[in-house]
Amino acid sequence: MVPKEIFFTRGLGRHRHKLQSFEAALREAGIAICNLVNVSSIFPPGCKIISRKQGIAKLRTGEIIHCVMARSETCEPSRQCCAGIGLAVPGAGSHYGYISEFHGHGKSKREVADLVEDMAATMLATTLGIEFDPDKAYDERKEIYLMSGKIVKTQATVQVGQTHQEGVWTTVLAAAVFVPVREE
Numbered sequence: 001m002v003p004k005e006i007f008f009t010r011g012l013g014r015h016r017h018k019l020q021s022f023e024a025a026l027r028e029a030g031i032a033i034c035n036l037v038n039v040s041s042i043f044p045p046g047c048k049i050i051s052r053k054q055g056i057a058k059l060r061t062g063e064i065i066h067c068v069m070a071r072s073e074t075c076e077p078s079r080q081c082c083a084g085i086g087l088a089v090p091g092a093g094s095h096y097g098y099i100s101e102f103h104g105h106g107k108s109k110r111e112v113a114d115l116v117e118d119m120a121a122t123m124l125a126t127t128l129g130i131e132f133d134p135d136k137a138y139d140e141r142k143e144i145y146l147m148s149g150k151i152v153k154t155q156a157t158v159q160v161g162q163t164h165q166e167g168v169w170t171t172v173l174a175a176a177v178f179v180p181v182r183e184e
Contacts, residue, residue: 003066003178005048007055008085010159010174018073021169025071025159029173030056034065039178041068041123043087043097050179058179066178070101070116073171077163082107084158085174086116088124088145091152098123099176113156114138121145121154 009031013024026032030052059065070083086100100119102112118138125132125141128150132141145151159172 001181002044003047004181005050005055005179006043007050007052007177007179008157008175009052009055009177010157011172012159012161013171014168016168018075018169021073021171022071025171025173029175031059031065031067031175031177033061034059034063036069037064037066038069039066041099043089043099045096046093055177055179063180065180067175068099068101069173069175070103071171071173072103072105073169074105074163075167075169077166079105080160080162081105081170081172082109082112082158082160083172083174084112084116084156085176086118086120087155087176088120088151089153090124090128091150095128101174109158109160112158112160116158117154117156121151124151
């Protein structure tokens with residue numbers, strides 16, 4: 001079972017109960033109708049990235065779906081939580097790519113986006129044998145990665161949220177969702 005399609009989504013939920021805050025985030029992300037199985041970080045060779053709308057339309061209620069998910073939650077007043085998914089796609093369609101995830105607190109949307117893109121691209125670069133200085137800023141390394149032709153695309157999906165009211169949970173999530181392969 002190798003997925004042929006993937007989509008990226010994110011959500012934010014708030015509720016006085018932690019579990020219901022998570023459910024609200026799943027609903028906003030459009031994946032609450034499915035049973036989720038977390039998997040690790042490989043972007044399959046030849047996998048097609050489709051839009052969130054197309055991906056959600058292909059899901060069936062109660063279906064088991066695999067995803068790479070980052071999730072963070074807090075009920076601490078004025079605390080910001082963040083979750084992000086990064087992707088690095090190889091130039092050679094026969095090679096696999098990488099998906100990275102990060103969850104935490106106190107980072108901005110841009111900081112998380114840069115971090116998850118950097119992690120995914122760096123994992124792929126080391127697999128492909130691209131030489132780079134790990135102490136250089138990501139923007140400089142990104143140019144090296146793209147100029148090599150071995151990495152053709154990086155992207156990030158990020159959700160941040162801040163707790164506004166004491167006693168209310170805030171949950172954020174970002175996910176790379178593999179569309180199930182069906183024999184029809």
